[in-house]
Amino acid sequence: MKQDQDNCDFIIQAGHDIYYTHKNVLSAGCDYFEAMLKYDTKESREGKVVFKDVDSECVKNCIDFIYSGEIEIPNEKMNDLLYAAIMMQLEDVKQAVSDILKRSITVENYFSTRKVADIYGLDAVSTRCRVFFSKNLMKISMQPGFGNIEKTDILNFVKSEKSGLYEEAKLTLSLRWVENNRKNEEHLHKCLEVIKFDKMSPAFLEHLLESNLIISNDFGLYKLFNGHLLKASKRLGKAKGEIDNRDFIILFDADTDCIRSLDPIAEKVEKFHDEKFKHLRDFGTISLDSYIYVPCENKSVHRLDCRSKNSKWEKMKDMICDHGEFPRSVSWSGLIFVIGGSCHKATNDVETFTYSLNQWSQLQNKPTAICDASLVSLDDSIYCIGGIGQDGVEVSSFCRFIPFSAEWVDLEPMRYPVSDMGVVAVDQKIFVLGGCSGGIEVNYVSCYDVISAQWTSLSSMIACRSFVSAHHMGNWIYAVAYGKVSNVIEKYDFSKDKWIIVKPEVDQCFTIYESTFVKL
Template structure:
């Protein structure tokens, strides 16, 4: 009597692949050579035929390669050939972002669709403003449809950051017009005008098309002050008479309108105040200086957490590594549980938004850490990145020019530090920069043009009122006018020509704003915290949101 013996097929297959890979590494029983340049790889005909249609067709016929037991690849990356062979044997391979294009070329030659799919997933998950154009080029070259779709979504959601790339001038006019005409666009009319000017400026020949682009912009929602600023400072306008007349015409119309609270500062650009005296989230309008109800969905899951906002969502990052988000544009929306963080970042994870992704760096409170990870919201996935060289807690983060700047913080010995460094996610490179003049932690930080402003914070258990400015171009620090009072646990926001600061309610009793042009501080809301028990604040447009709730 015959018996059918069943085993764990998946376990058996994994074991077989491991054994085959080991045999290849030891060059046992090899009967076929794959050569790329000066590098030679010993393999097995049966394994290559089973893993690749390219090798199957080659080795099941009387080809030269079959007879000689050797195939030579010319004008290909040898490392990528090895990666593809490793994949055939083990189902795994390692690749750097810089080699992806070369790997896809080899994978296409060997007809390895699974490799193409795996690389497509990597490309789709790691799109940044800096890599957008190269990713789009690779997707078009190799027909990676899923990546192309992801690029389309990323382009519309991150167009302002993408517009800073030199390749932006090569974007087709129909794509620019689609952004400008889109009613669902996340950018305001002022930003659409800036976008159009950038696109025209990258290629002067496109001046002939400027009317078609600019005529779809709603100039009645752009302030006269901003249009006047463009006429006085923007070279492409002042150097072209037709362009100048076009903008000046709308300036004259704007000047006749009664002054409004600038419509580009609408609900999604308000400063959000987390008021613990009430069961809702409140907002502060930096133009009218009024405080009003913003949303009913107050976050009450845990007492300690940090947060960040982008687009329509507020993300909350908790000390137990859980992550929640709220679509604040929907009136009755509720908090939604997302995938947990991978590493422990303490009670108030320090986070920053860059190129469509959330980055969490270091620790918080008294938990020092060197951990770095990023969250891709579209895939609901966290990815670990290269650790920071030193363990820090309570550092301040700001994004600028496709990099993240890490400022100050607390070292392992519990004292504030003056360290200042830059992390570039696309290259995983950490660079130490000129330290600040004084050690400080939990400062407010904001980037304006090519300047990074570091405001207040804590030093040796007392609040400081300092304002330091780092010029990215000259790599120099400058001390500016101090605040009227010391602030710690500061959040800083750039609105128009002002920088506004909001502090934890227990450390300061006032909301202040800084006049960038005149280097002057003004108290906006004295005794603010006698009415509202504010722990932290946010400005959704700029993606800066910190919330820290004391016991």
């Protein structure tokens, strides 16, 4: 292409830019120009064509392709280039852009890529998008645009027996689709009609009844789910070898390699399960849907079904990232999230586990690296509190992660830096118990009111404790720390703002290695 007028007989104008070209070259290399210049058209007579609303750089790229057969495709202007190529009927350029789009589909750009494919009729890209969608459905459901998925696409996956999704995953997807776009609420009943509730566990249904706002705010939905919960509980009660339906604090006995349970009502500790755990090195614990999950330092993950005394540890897919010893995890909306690092290994990695698919997915990183922070979920958010920064110093930071948008929001920090503390959410309040501050164990207790966005101080625990697990059961908050069972458990009385040492009835003294809460 010439940039001056020597021997040029045709001008192409795009915006304020003018390109000098040759009619014979344009006609030979482009059907669009051949048709324009072959006949007595206005453009042919005037020796000029003006492109309006077309990116000038992309017009230049297309002209360069006509002359050289080569083209530069800038990632940030693929859509504009595609528009220019289709207008000029440059099928080779259109195909080149299409090939790049097919190779470049990610969870983050899925919706924009699919939109481009639909607008410009890129059938091959649309097909690749459908395949990608089916393989990455749970990850895509975490993206902001998920609520704009057509109802027919959601219904097809919910109905499909070939999708490989458990019924819990199908229900989770349907609810996320509505949560992302409330206009879809009128179509939710269509999904619920084909979902097989009889294949779901009562723990999963109870979790939804307690935590999902769409269900709790709709009396009809709440009644429907409660009915399915009652039926599931009856089915479970008929199974053999099942553990009684109660709330337990599970204690990992480091002395005997035994899993024990604390009944908070009877304040009695007894053997809970026969499975050993010491082969699982340096692990954290999280309970979800009647299972105990243990993410380990070596990235392996195992789970134990708490409903049966005969169950065995089940090896799950390994985590993607290295979160150090005792990975910090939290459950939210039927998923497990692991955020940051632990034991002085600060990272900003965030990943989530979909148990129904046995699949880990890496999410957008946390803005700042952290280790030994505490995590708690409440409503539509996960809260990350305190910890140790990359410089090895404890921090008072407090931030909120919104899984649906992958957005991090900084909140009012705590009044003191702290790490390795217990944290639990009760109603619309977050309680922070003990931990390490300034390198020493503390017994401070703080409460954050989500509604007023303010921190207040409560009565301190009786003993200074770190590596605390916090559990809400009935009218009490229980704090369970690492150490001898006789002196590491306290409970908090809300009405009296008072802590009480719990000395449970035990058949022998033992050392608590880890603890978690299980609701059966």
